[in-house]
Amino acid sequence: MSSYIIGGSPISLRNDIIRPNSDGSVLIQHGKTSILCTVCIGNWENQADYLPLQVIYQERAYASGKIPGGFLRREGKSDKESIISRMIDRSIRSSVDSSYRFNMQVICTVLSHDNQYCSDMLSIIGSSVAMQLAGIPCVPICGYKMSWNGEKWSFGTSKDRKHALTFAKSANGIVMFDSYGKPVKRSVISEGINSAQQDINSILQMCSNFVSDKKSEVKAAPLVERKNICIDTSALLEKMKKNESISSEKEDFISKWENESVGKEKWNQIIRSIARNYLVWSGKRFDGRGLQDLRKMQFETSILNGANGSGLYSKENTQVLASVTFGENEDSQIIESLDGNYKDRFIFHYMFDPYSCGDIRKVCVSRRDIGHGNLAKRSIRQIAENKKVCRVVADVMSSDGSSSMGSVCASYLAMRDADINIEPVAGISVGMIAEGYKHYLLMDINAQEDAWGDMDFKIAGTKNGITSIQMDIKVPYINMNMFEDAMLLGMKGISQIIDMYPENLKNYQRDDSSRQSQQNKSDNKKSYAKKDERALERDKLNNNSDDQKSEKKNRKSKILENNATQLDKIIPSDNDSSPKKDAKKKGKINLDIPSDGVIKFRLDSEIIPSLIGRKGVVINDVSESSGAQIDIGKQDNSISISGKRESIQIALSRVFQIMKGDEKITFGQVFELTDNKIKIITFDGERKNVPWDGASDIKVGDFIKVTVGRFGHLKEVIDNISLQ
Numbered sequence: 212m213s214s215y216i217i218g219g220s221p222i223s224l225r226n227d228i229i230r231p232n233s234d235g236s237v238l239i240q241h242g243k244t245s246i247l248c249t250v251c252i253g254n255w256e257n258q259a260d261y262l263p264l265q266v267i268y269q270e271r272a273y274a275s276g277k278i279p280g281g282f283l284r285r286e287g288k289s290d291k292e293s294i295i296s297r298m299i300d301r302s303i304r305s306s307v308d309s310s311y312r313f314n315m316q317v318i319c320t321v322l323s324h325d326n327q328y329c330s331d332m333l334s335i336i337g338s339s340v341a342m343q344l345a346g347i348p349c350v351p352i353c354g355y356k357m358s359w360n361g362e363k364w365s366f367g368t369s370k371d372r373k374h375a376l377t378f379a380k381s382a383n384g385i386v387m388f389d390s391y392g393k394p395v396k397r398s399v400i401s402e403g404i405n406s407a408q409q410d411i412n413s414i415l416q417m418c419s420n421f422v423s424d425k426k427s428e429v430k431a432a433p434l435v436e437r438k439n440i441c442i443d444t445s446a447l448l449e450k451m452k453k454n455e456s457i458s459s460e461k462e463d464f465i466s467k468w469e470n471e472s473v474g475k476e477k478w479n480q481i482i483r484s485i486a487r488n489y490l491v492w493s494g495k496r497f498d499g500r501g502l503q504d505l506r507k508m509q510f511e512t513s514i515l516n517g518a519n520g521s522g523l524y525s526k527e528n529t530q531v532l533a534s535v536t537f538g539e540n541e542d543s544q545i546i547e548s549l550d551g552n553y554k555d556r557f558i559f560h561y562m563f564d565p566y567s568c569g570d571i572r573k574v575c576v577s578r579r580d581i582g583h584g585n586l587a588k589r590s591i592r593q594i595a596e597n598k599k600v601c602r603v604v605a606d607v608m609s610s611d612g613s614s615s616m617g618s619v620c621a622s623y624l625a626m627r628d629a630d631i632n633i634e635p636v637a638g639i640s641v642g643m644i645a646e647g648y649k650h651y652l653l654m655d656i657n658a659q660e661d662a663w664g665d666m667d668f669k670i671a672g673t674k675n676g677i678t679s680i681q682m683d684i685k686v687p688y689i690n691m692n693m694f695e696d697a698m699l700l701g702m703k704g705i706s707q708i709i710d711m712y713p714e715n716l717k718n719y720q721r722d723d724s725s726r727q728s729q730q731n732k733s734d735n736k737k738s739y740a741k742k743d744e745r746a747l748e749r750d751k752l753n754n755n756s757d758d759q760k761s762e763k764k765n766r767k768s769k770i771l772e773n774n775a776t777q778l779d780k781i782i783p784s785d786n787d788s789s790p791k792k793d794a795k796k797k798g799k800i801n802l803d804i805p806s807d808g809v810i811k812f813r814l815d816s817e818i819i820p821s822l823i824g825r826k827g828v829v830i831n832d833v834s835e836s837s838g839a840q841i842d843i844g845k846q847d848n849s850i851s852i853s854g855k856r857e858s859i860q861i862a863l864s865r866v867f868q869i870m871k872g873d874e875k876i877t878f879g880q881v882f883e884l885t886d887n888k889i890k891i892i893t894f895d896g897e898r899k900n901v902p903w904d905g906a907s908d909i910k911v912g913d914f915i916k917v918t919v920g921r922f923g924h925l926k927e928v929i930d931n932i933s934l935q
Contacts, residue, residue: 213421215413218242218328218366222414224340224421234427235345239337243325245274248337250345253314255433260476262307263314266300268292268334274324275549291548293578294585295331301683302335302379302387308348313430315347324549329367332356335379335387340418346427350687352386353414354379355407359395364403366410376403380411384688391589394634394676397698404691436473440464444485451486452497486663487644491651496660498527503654505639505704510620510713512628520631522624526655528611533621535629538600541828545835552835557595558602559588561618567607568658583615587638590619590671590679596632612657613640615681619671620708627716635712636678638671639704641697645686650693654704666693670701674709677702809853810863812914816848822869829869837862881913891915 214223220242229238235250256263272279272286279286299319307315319334335354342349357364358372368375374392378385390400442464450457461478468474486497494502506526515521520535543554561584565572587605603625605618616638626633642656643666653660661667666689669681677698814822823830823843834841839854839862852862879891879901889901889909901917909915 213417215417217410217414220328222333222336222417224337224418226344226425233341233345235341235343235347237337237340237344237421238322239333239340240323241325241328241333243323244321244328244330244333245323246330246333246337247320247322248334248341249318249320250338250341250347251316251318252345252347252430253316256312256314256472257470258472259312260472260479262304262309263312264300264304264307265316266296266303266319266338267317268296268299268319268321268331270321270324270330270549272549274321277549280547280552289548290581290585293581295334297578297582298331298377298387298389299334299338302352302354303338303342303349305386305684305687306339306350306352306381307342310432311348312432313347315342317341321549326550327367329356329377330549331377336414336418340422343418343422344425344427346429348429350381350383351415351418351422352379352381353411353418355411355414357403357407359392359399359403364406366407374399376400378404380408381688382412382415384690385682385694386684386688388680388682388694390677391593391679393593394673394678396676397695397702400677400680400698401691401695404694436468436470438468440467442481444481447482448485448489451482452489454497457482483663486659487646490644490653490660490663491646496653498657502651503700503703505655505707506657508708508711510624510711510716512624512713512716518625518629520625520627520629522621522626522628524617524621524624526613526617528609528657529614529617530608531614531617531621532606532608533618533625534604534606535622535625535631536602536604537629538602540600541824541832542600542602556600557588557592557597558600559584559592559622560602560604561587561615562604562606563610563614564607567610567614583618586615586669586679586681587618587622587671590638591622591626591633591636593678594634594636594673595626597626601631610658612659612661613638613655613669616640616669616671624712624716634673634675635709635716636671636673637705637708637712638669638679639701639708641668641670641701641704642666643668643689643693643697645689645693650689650696652696652700654700666697668697668701670698670705672702672705674706809851810859811849811851813847813849814843818869819843819848822850822866833862833865833869837865841866877917879915879917881909881911881915884909884911889915891917 212223212225212227214221216222218241222239222241224237224239226237229247230236231247231249233249234252237248239246239248269292270286270289278284281287299317303317317338319338321330324330332354335352339349339352343351355376355378356367357376358367358369359374359376360369360371361373364376372392374395375390377389379387385404442460447457447460464478464481465471465474468477490496490502496502498506500506506529509523509525511523511525513521514523514532515534518534519537522533524531524533543556544558546553546555561580563577563580563583564574584605588603603622605621607614607618619636619638623633623636639654640656640661642653642660642664644651644653644663645665653664656664656667665684665686667683670677670679672678680698680701682694682697821829824832830841830843833839837854837858839852839858841862842851842853843849844851850866852859852866854862881889881891883890891901901915
């Protein structure tokens with residue numbers, strides 16, 4: 212076992228506990244986080260003209276002591292797993308020898324999870340070690356994660372972070388890079404990378420010591436077909452410059468090879484060499500642009516009638532249509548993760564249908580779509596001042612490179628069209644051609660240049676700094692000079708795009724309240740959000756007659772039955788804290804929950820629909836916000852609330868609030884009886900007195916329903932809520 216202490220806890224590698232039947236495996240641990248990384252090697256892929264590598268990252272719910280949600284109670288594929296799978300793939304793919312054609316599968320399984328330590332960074336390290344143990348010819352790499360709090364960089368994640376970095380490095384340079392957060396300067400990012408070098412060197416040394424005596428032999432590759440074929444490269448270059456088809460020459464070349472995949476690979480190498488040499492020696496690209504010139508761009512807004520905002524971003528053969536739709540609180544996306552469940556109010560979806568590149572294939576959401584959508588979302592989320600639930604959809608109409616960064620620009624147009632206050636933001640892709648000791652950077656690369664080049668450096672930001680970076684490379688590594696040059700050129704392109712935005716979209720104001728007041732004064736400004744169908748339905752319901760309202764109110768007043776059995780030993784707490792001083796304590800009843808941690812009572816059938824809500828939205832929200840388990844019996848209209856004491860208190864108060872509705876009533880628990888009054892604790896934590904004539908069968912511990920008079924005084928008891 213090898214280990215290295217970082218972040219207050221050792222990172223350890225071992226393969227003596229869990230021994231899967233794979234070619235290479237390692238259990239990497241940091242704190243309470245444990246990840247099993249395995250590698251299996253298959254047969255040689257004769258028909259592959261690419262590296263046949265598959266990477267899967269998966270999380271087990273038991274890793275954090277949870278049972279998965281849903282009806283099946285089984286883990287499903289999440290966006291987070293797809294994003295981390297792509298991150299691992301981008302890290303290790305360029306480290307493997309490009310001529311290696313054995314089928315490979317890397318699987319990283321999270322067995323135990325600790326919120327303090329990052330599973331993505333550990334998976335990158337573990338995958339590299341497992342590949343070395345399996346005998347795959349690859350360069351050792353190390354993953355690393357950092358957080359910027361506005362003053363300094365720190366290892367791992369932190370709650371007060373303003374910017375985060377996740378990157379992979381070898382002993383020679385950077386292999387993969389990913390960052391997101393609030394705008395930061397280029398120098399801040401460079402400082403973070405340089406500050407991690409000592410830890411990275413130590414981790415790489417730890418991995419080397421672990422692998423040294425356990426490494427398997429490299430599998431022998433079969434003989435590859437070799438031929439000497441003459442080809443007229445000057446004729447091909449002329450056709451490529453004129454954007455003419457070279458498909459006939461390609462078919463003729465491939466037909467001369469017995470193995471079609473070998474012929475395709477050799478053809479790609481020839482075309483790549485022709486294109487790279489032309490770009491380097493001429494300083495021009497096939498579309499006539501210089502190496503650092505942008506494509507011609509067009510911006511349009513308000514082209515869709517149904518959405519709250521829309522924008523169309525076009526640059527030659529790349530076109531992205533973005534739309535913004537506002538929703539209600541119940542439209543928030545519920546995210547289930549090992550760190551805990553939460554609601555996401557900003558939803559971003561990237562759509563890449565087959566027609567965008569003229570293909571015919573199955574229409575489905577790929578890992579690429581999820582990854583590009585996450586990149587665009589991270590690029591704009593931290594600078595958008597929006598309190599509403601919002602869904603942004605970026606539909607790629609036509610793709611010729613940089614569609615992910617085009618989605619950032621189109622989304623900005625749509626969000627400004629929807630009157631969301633957002634600082635001007637843009638994104639651009641920077642390519643690179645490395646020849647010997649020199650490197651040549653290309654701004655705003657298209658699809659062909661992406662295929663021919665050595666790097667795809669996606670960068671987004673404002674004029675004040677960088678909001679996100681995602682870097683993929685095809686060479687073994689790049690050095691810091693190349694990285695910093697790419698950031699500099701990317702920021703130059705971002706500034707140029709922002710300057711080209713229509714002037715009426717760039718009136719960003721940091722004070723949202725003043726901006727809102729200016730909107731209200733202008734009759735020509737459209738509203739912040741259009742009313743959706745549900746809002747229109749609510750307006751119709753509010754316009755009902757007084758008779759319908761009174762009838763509905765009468766039905767709602769039948770809340771609880773009087774003949775339920777009693778709950779034993781319900782004693783009020785002595786803690787009389789005011790809910791006005793602590794918002795988090797508001798709505799709690801001071802109860803002494805029985806040992807079994809369950810409270811049951813019956814409801815009138817009329818109130819059940821209001822408590823459940825549309826598609827279970829209300830009851831699910833109560834359960835998630837409180838942490839209590841709530842079950843409703845269909846046969847007897849009973850409700851059961853179980854869980855921890857604190858969770859039951861929160862859930863019970865929420866249920867009473869829903870039952871209360873618009874009526875001038877309140878609920879409380881009796882803690883003292885006298886001859887002429889009842890002393891209760893209301894569900895919002897206040898102690899009050901209620902007049903009582905002693906006629907009702909009420910005792911200490913009961914819940915009662917009381918009418919509220921003027922100035923909040925309690926008038927009389929109208930119902931006795933018995934618990935069982």
